[in-house]
Amino acid sequence: MKKLFGLLWALALLLLIAACGADESGSEGEDSVEPAEETGGDAEQAAGEGGGEGDLEIFSWWTGAGEEDGLNALIERFEEEHPDISVENAAVAGGAGTNAKAVLATRMQGNDPPSTFQVHGGEELNQSWVAADKMEPLNDFYEEEDLMDKFPEELIDLVSHEGNIYSVPVNIHRGNVIFYNMSVLEEHGLEPPTTFDEFFEVAEELEAAGVTPLALGDKESWTATQIFENVLLGTLGAEDYQALWNGDISFDNERAAQAADTFGQMLEYVNDDHASRNWQDAAQLVAEGEAAMINMGDWAKGYFVNDLDLGVNEDFGYLPFPETDGNFMVITDTFGLPKGVENPDDVKKFLSVLASVEGQDDFNTLKGSIPARVDADTSKYDEYGTDTIEDFQESNLTPSLAHGSAASEGYLTKANQAVNIFVTQGDTERLLESLETARVEED
Numbered sequence: 001m002k003k004l005f006g007l008l009w010a011l012a013l014l015l016l017i018a019a020c021g022a023d024e025s026g027s028e029g030e031d032s033v034e035p036a037e038e039t040g041g042d043a044e045q046a047a048g049e050g051g052g053e054g055d056l057e058i059f060s061w062w063t064g065a066g067e068e069d070g071l072n073a074l075i076e077r078f079e080e081e082h083p084d085i086s087v088e089n090a091a092v093a094g095g096a097g098t099n100a101k102a103v104l105a106t107r108m109q110g111n112d113p114p115s116t117f118q119v120h121g122g123e124e125l126n127q128s129w130v131a132a133d134k135m136e137p138l139n140d141f142y143e144e145e146d147l148m149d150k151f152p153e154e155l156i157d158l159v160s161h162e163g164n165i166y167s168v169p170v171n172i173h174r175g176n177v178i179f180y181n182m183s184v185l186e187e188h189g190l191e192p193p194t195t196f197d198e199f200f201e202v203a204e205e206l207e208a209a210g211v212t213p214l215a216l217g218d219k220e221s222w223t224a225t226q227i228f229e230n231v232l233l234g235t236l237g238a239e240d241y242q243a244l245w246n247g248d249i250s251f252d253n254e255r256a257a258q259a260a261d262t263f264g265q266m267l268e269y270v271n272d273d274h275a276s277r278n279w280q281d282a283a284q285l286v287a288e289g290e291a292a293m294i295n296m297g298d299w300a301k302g303y304f305v306n307d308l309d310l311g312v313n314e315d316f317g318y319l320p321f322p323e324t325d326g327n328f329m330v331i332t333d334t335f336g337l338p339k340g341v342e343n344p345d346d347v348k349k350f351l352s353v354l355a356s357v358e359g360q361d362d363f364n365t366l367k368g369s370i371p372a373r374v375d376a377d378t379s380k381y382d383e384y385g386t387d388t389i390e391d392f393q394e395s396n397l398t399p400s401l402a403h404g405s406a407a408s409e410g411y412l413t414k415a416n417q418a419v420n421i422f423v424t425q426g427d428t429e430r431l432l433e434s435l436e437t438a439r440v441e442e443d
């Protein structure tokens with residue numbers, strides 16, 4: 001009898017363990033926050049790989065080094081709050097959405113939208129998806145969640161079209177930042193440059209000392225476009241930089257030509273193998289002290305701190321790109337509700353977590369960006385974060401071309417091509433002509 005009791009007890013224990021296991025791998029398990037598989041840059045290969053039916057499929061390009069930590073933190077919070085909804089992290093590798101945007105376009109055209117996807121506020125959202133009638137307005141959601149006064153007006157404008165709001169900003173990245181290796185500059189008795197003249201003086205000295213002055217990884221050409229947009233901002237100033245995208249100023253003018261010359265001159269100081277590196281590989285040159293500086297959006301801060309274990313203002317310093325102090329090149333990642341998804345209520349639940357103070361703080365303290373919300377808990381941010389939050393409030397805000405806000409996706413593709421040709425050929429006139437022609441074509 002005792003033996004039978006023992007057997008029954010063991011059986012009951014086994015059943016209990018099995019039941020717990022099933023629970024863990026179901027709704028709350030770690031499985032669903034595993035980073036999405038790297039696609040190895042092959043957009044085609046990844047196209048069509050959707051989540052399971054009914055899953056909340058979150059589409060972005062935040063995979064791998066420096067990119068995924070914030071997203072995983074957000075997903076974890078969501079899963080804690082909604083253990084009944086299973087999440088599919090459908091990220092596609094490639095900085096600035098190089099591959100993800102192509103995959104997304106294929107899916108949207110095939111009426112197979114992810115539940116929600118990363119999209120930059122501004123033209124990328126408006127021209128690619130809102131104008132094509134692919135997004136649901138979120139005005140009611142903003143009202144219900146009491147969000148109308150929780151984001152800076154400029155951000156709400158970037159995600160609005162003809163009076164409707166179409167997405168929720170999760171962050172604000174800054175694009176006009178120079179990150180530098182502190183000990184490299186110190187060792188050579190150099191100060192980080194604030195003007196173009198200073199940049200070239202510092203670059204000359206570094207080069208003479210055998211250090212690469214400026215790290216570049218333009219295997220994906222947006223990184224070079226990003227430098228050029230910052231040179232344009234530094235040369236034209238905030239107002240006229242904006243006027244370039246409004247069409248009030250053409251590229252056929254002396255200051256744009258001057259900016260192209262300065263850009264060309266800067267490219268003389270980059271690493272020889274720039275075309276075979278991506279942004280992380282280039283940032284690594286700075287981390288290791290082989291290069292002194294890099295212009296990168298502040299996702300590089302997330303990479304330096306979380307992935308490479310470097311300290312803000314201990315190992316690396318930061319300052320605005322030359323001659324752009326007082327200006328803030330805004331990059332904002334946002335998520336919306338595509339038309340025709342199976343689970344709009346679940347998507348809204350995710351957007352609600354993403355829009356919350358806690359969600360934004362979980363995400364942005366890891367991502368390198370600052371919260372899009374105006375009432376986030378600033379005590380959670382490091383010195384870079386608090387400096388940037390302050391700068392955002394005091395600066396002229398300008399939209400990034402390289403990250404989708406200033407011009408349409410079609411224009412950006414042509415601009416990236418033109419910049420890429422310029423990097424190899426250095427033909428200033430051709431660059432300006434291509435940029436102008438592309439604009440006329442896209443209008």
Ligand code: GAL
Binds near residue numbers: 062094097297299332
């Ligand atoms: C930007 C995006 C950032 C970061 C970066 C590098 O376009 O807004 O969040 O992902 O690309 O991939």
